[in-house]
Amino acid sequence: MKVGIRTKLVVLLVAVALLPLLAALLTIVIGTGRLRNEIFGKGILSLVTSESRVMRFELIKDVELLKIALHGRLVLDGLGKVQQKRSSQELARLDKHWPLLPANKGPVREALDNPTADVLRSIMRENTVLVELLVTDRFGQLVAATGRTSDFYQGDESWWLQCYNQGRGQVYIPRINYDRSAKVWAVDLCIPVVDKGEVIGVAKAVMDISRWLPDCSLDFGGGRATMKVVGDKGFILHSQDILAGRAKPLTERIGDWRNIIASPPGGAWRATDDDKIQAYAPVRMPESLDQIPVKMSHWMLVADIDQASVQHGLVRLSILILLIG
Numbered sequence: 001m002k003v004g005i006r007t008k009l010v011v012l013l014v015a016v017a018l019l020p021l022l023a024a025l026l027t028i029v030i031g032t033g034r035l036r037n038e039i040f041g042k043g044i045l046s047l048v049t050s051e052s053r054v055m056r057f058e059l060i061k062d063v064e065l066l067k068i069a070l071h072g073r074l075v076l077d078g079l080g081k082v083q084q085k086r087s088s089q090e091l092a093r094l095d096k097h098w099p100l101l102p103a104n105k106g107p108v109r110e111a112l113d114n115p116t117a118d119v120l121r122s123i124m125r126e127n128t129v130l131v132e133l134l135v136t137d138r139f140g141q142l143v144a145a146t147g148r149t150s151d152f153y154q155g156d157e158s159w160w161l162q163c164y165n166q167g168r169g170q171v172y173i174p175r176i177n178y179d180r181s182a183k184v185w186a187v188d189l190c191i192p193v194v195d196k197g198e199v200i201g202v203a204k205a206v207m208d209i210s211r212w213l214p215d216c217s218l219d220f221g222g223g224r225a226t227m228k229v230v231g232d233k234g235f236i237l238h239s240q241d242i243l244a245g246r247a248k249p250l251t252e253r254i255g256d257w258r259n260i261i262a263s264p265p266g267g268a269w270r271a272t273d274d275d276k277i278q279a280y281a282p283v284r285m286p287e288s289l290d291q292i293p294v295k296m297s298h299w300m301l302v303a304d305i306d307q308a309s310v311q312h313g314l315v316r317l318s319i320l321i322l323l324i325g
Contacts, residue, residue: 041269044303045279047220049267051227052281052301058212059285059296062127062205063171063189067290069123070193070203075135078116078143079193079201085139094152108148116144123205131182132206136160138167138199150180160202162295163190169199170293173285176209176229176237176249184208185242185249192292209238209249216240218303225305229283230254232298234261260300271307278304 069075086094094107101108111117120133124146134145140155154160162172169192179186186206193201216239218225229238231250234257241247254260255272260280267281283299 040277040305040307041271041279044220044225044277044305045267045269045281047218047225048227048279048301048303049281051218051303052267052283055213055283055299055301056285059173059189059283060289062207063191063289065127066123066189066191066203066205069119070135070191071195072119074115075119075193076195076200078114079135079137080195082137082139082141082143086141091141091153098152099148099150103148107152111142111145111152112148114144117146120144120146129207129211130205131184131186131208132179133203135193135201135203137201138164140164140202143201147181154202154204159188159190159204163192163202163204164199165192165293167199168293169194170295171285171289173294173296175231175297178249179206182206182208185210187212194292210243213238216243220305223305225303227301227303228254230257230260230280230300230302232261234258237299254302260302261298263300272304275307276304277307278302 098108103109103112116135120135124130124133132146132149134149134154135143136154137143140153140157140160142149142152142154155164159172159174162174163170165172171192172190174188174190176185176187178184179188184206185208187209189205189207191203191205192199193203213229216227218227226240228236231237234253235250236242236247236252236254237249239247242249263280263282265282265284267279269277269279272278280300280302283301285294285296288294
């Protein structure tokens with residue numbers, strides 16, 4: 001069958017007319033995809049930033065409440081009575097035998113049954129995320145605790161040295177760790193006890209991280225964003241898998257962790273190679289609280305969500321544009 005010259009001209013003119021339209025439609029579709037990522041990227045970044053601020057607020061609140069409770073007269077008077085450090089030999093002997101000493105008499109009972117220990121237990125009753133509280137004197141010797149600690153002398157441990165800070169004192173929040181006494185993965189709040197400008201003791205509050213961060217997912221854009229807490233070397237400190245018992249803290253690194261850790265103070269977002277939108281923001285404490293310096297290990301809150309789970313609306317918009325075209 002022969003096609004007439006007129007038909008050929010019509011087809012050619014239609015094709016020429018449609019090419020700019022098709023190019024425009026392609027540009028719109030590509031632009032819509034970029035806009036889609038931009039919208040959801042900024043949205044999930046806003047969500048993560050908000051959650052990191054909530055974590056900061058909760059940390060500040062917990063520290064302030066502990067400071068108030070630990071600076072009551074009962075605690076200050078108990079710590080003020082200790083003016084001398086035991087000999088190295090006596091401390092070594094106590095630490096060696098501490099796990100086997102009876103709890104109903106001797107030095108273990110002295111630490112567990114005194115007015116300061118009563119204050120610690122009352123604090124724990126008011127805060128269900130706490131699993132252990134202890135207070136030492138200015139020399140690192142245990143004065144009071146809510147339960148038997150792993151040893152008596154705390155003054156040679158990193159958390160104690162950081163908090164005592166050569167007698168200057170500082171609030172110290174170390175990296176998440178496994179607490180042998182409480183038998184949980186924990187966040188420690190280490191707080192100097194100050195009386196009349198002098199550090200007379202050091203307190204440590206152990207918080208069960210599974211209680212402090214019970215949920216690792218958030219609703220977002222019709223989907224669920226999963227969250228992780230990541231440490232300074234990119235190791236995952238808390239996640240849904242850890243919460244469910246499928247993994248342990250500090251055993252896996254998050255992908256591309258160097259870029260995440262190096263993100264700006266306000267956080268950042270990106271589209272990943274595995275079709276997720278990921279956002280991350282730091283969890284930071286203020287430099288000081290009531291003129292007491294604060295030192296905290298580096299934490300990042302990371303959230304990601306499958307692009308497909310939140311893009312249905314924009315996909316429908318793209319299809320509508322094509323149909324109209």
